[in-house]
Amino acid sequence: MNEDKKTEIKVGVTIFIALIIFGLVFGWAKNYSFSSNNFPLTVDFNTVAGLENGDLVSVNGVRKGSVKSITSNANAARVEIVFDEDPNLKEDATFSIMMLDLMGGKKVEISRGASNSDLDYSKIHLGNFSGDISTVMATLNSVETDLISVIKDLKKSLDFVSINFTNDDFSSNVNQSLNNVKSLTANLNELILVNKNNISETIKNANQLTSTTNELILENKEQIKYLISTVNSTMNNADILIKKIDLLAGETIDGKNNIGKLLYDENLFIQLKESLEQINKLTNTINKQLENGGLEVKADVDLF
Structure with a gap:
């Protein structure tokens, strides 16, 4: 009888411990915290x-x-x-x-x-x-029609390329183009070989020309500087002259100088006009007297 009780106690303790372990594992899996x-x-x-x-x-x-x-x-x-x-x-x-x-x-x-x-x-x-994954599949379903259309277009393009590349005329044209390129390359190489000396001489002359130009610039450095300075001075003087001409033109238009007064002063113009008319009358009178026998001069002179 005692052995049976011991066995039952052992079984009960084992089950209790197992339940505790199961609870702890379940709580850990579900993130339960005590x-x-x-x-x-x-x-x-x-x-x-x-x-x-x-x-x-x-x-x-x-x-x-x-x-x-x-x-x-x-x-x-x-x-x-x-x-x-x-x-x-x-x-x-x-x-x-x-x-x-x-x-x-x-x-x-x-x-x-x-x-x-x-x-x-x-x-x-x-x-x-x-x-x-479900959202990805839903997205793929939404573009399914477009994807099928793209695949069909791609298949048509591949079929077109396959037909043209397997065509005898196309292959012949490609081969002819390659042969032309090969021939052009050979001719170019031959041209370079034939004119090798001329090309070298041309390059040499270009180098000499560059060196000569550099030497010329170095030798005439001061003269070039003076020339540039002179040009700058001339430009400055020309600028000053233009400003003075602008000033003179402005004064003339505004009537601030003699030329402006002659051109734009109405009173002076009227006086000049009257003077010319008087001179014209005097000239006519003298001409008439000369034609009639002589110049008559009337003078009333009082002497003392």
Whole structure:
């Protein structure tokens, strides 16, 4: 009887220990924590794409916490995250839902950020869904028609190229072009060989001309400088002369000099006109007297 009880006790203890181990393993797998030092954080996503309670939460790829709860509202899905320790997130941290494996598992990936200010854990933050295999397949389905059209066009292009490259006329033309290029290259080589000495002489003469030009410039350096200086001086003098001519023209137009007065002074013009008329009358009178017998001079002279 005692042996049976011992056996039952052993079995019971074994089952109890197994249950404890199972609970610990299950809690570890679901990211349950018995610690009271939790750091909660709330993030809104436009979609959670199959994210579940207890799923992994990592910061820069390092496991830091788990998903505590998921609720939905009219515009977003709200995910409450619990960290086992302070993740030291910054104000510019980003939140994304990513694939955990090919079987469709999801996780929340957080990029810590580089700001000097710490993240405010009391606020609700915004995250995004980075996509998974299903979204990739949906994208491929959306471009399926275009992809088929591109493949058909590519097949037509390949068929066209194949037909033209296997055509005897095309092959003959290509061979003829290659032969022409080969012949041109041979002729060019022959031309260079025949005129090798002339080419060398031309290059030599060009070098000599360059050297002579350099020597000429060096020998006449001072004269060239003087010539340039003289040209600059002449240009400056011409500029001064033009300014003076402009000034004279302005004074003439404004009537500030004698030429301007002669050209633009109406009173002077009237006086000149009257003088000319008087001279004209005097000339006519003298001519008439000369024609009538002589010049008559009437003078009334009082002497003392």
